[in-house]
Amino acid sequence: MSVSAPSIFMLNVTGQVESGKFIEGDNLYFSYCFTSGQDWEAISGLEECISQITRRSDDERQIFTWNFPIDITFKSTNPFGWPQLVLSIYGTDIFGNEVVMGYTACHLPLAPGKHTRKLTTFVPESASTIQKFMAWLTGRRPEFVDPKLIAQGRGREVTRVRSQGEVTVSFNVMMKDFAKLGYDCGAPPRTPYFDVPVQNVKGPVLSGAGHSEA
Structure with missing residues (x-):
């Protein structure tokens, strides 16, 4: 009896958003989501989630530790539109207002095994000095309506941003049937x-x- 060749491949990613380093703010938490091409489908796990709130450490490192788990499985017939993880970090400023502390995104690793990524975060900037002062005074800083925008190239060239902070994320990647469909994703x-x-x-x-x- 002949065995039919697979028509799809599968990508399983587990791991955690480990920690972050931010000069400003406290009581930080984040939300994450995944974005991918039309041929990709999430078949298990959470595509969106919100973490717990954490405070800045009291030692010399001054880091925020979440150790928040990630677990998702995708299936697809085409590697185009490889999934990306999008993070949006929020916290409180010196006035106690809840504001965005940073956005960042990265493609899920392209090879099986364990991977660690240090992601630089950024925040949108106001278009003028007056708007920047009013945003600082009122606590209503510029935000993206849809965080998935940062994982796309379209429209990014007209957005003013500045770097702010860093997030460490670890991934454990497993792949199935990539080689049978002719894709080389070795370590x-x-x-x-x-x-x-x-x-x-x-x-x-x-x-x-x-x-x-x-």
Whole structure:
């Protein structure tokens, strides 16, 4: 009896949003969501969620620790529109107003295994100095109506932003039936720099050794 070839592949991602570093604000929490192409479908797990509130640590690190879990499984027939994780961080300013502290997004890792990402966050800027002062005074800072906008290229060129903070996220990735459909998603080499053949070097190149002999 012949076994039919698979028509879809599956991507399972677990992990956690570990911590964040922000100069301003306190009592931070975040919401996350996933965005992907039309051929992708989430078949298990949460596509959107809100974390608990955490306070700044009292030690010299001054970090915010969430350790909030992520667990989702996608299926697709086309790698185009590879899923992205979008984070929106909120907290309180010096006046006690709840404001956005940062946005960030990243593609889910393209290879199986464990991965850690340090994501720089940013916030939208007001169009004028007066608007910026009023936003600071009233606590109503500019926000994106749809956070998924930051994972798209369209319309980003007209948006003024500034960097603010950093978030650490860890991923554990499992893939199914990618190779059967002709996609090579093997683990990346441990020393990719030295495994790349060196060009325009006299003498034979020792692949993986990181040097050459005359």
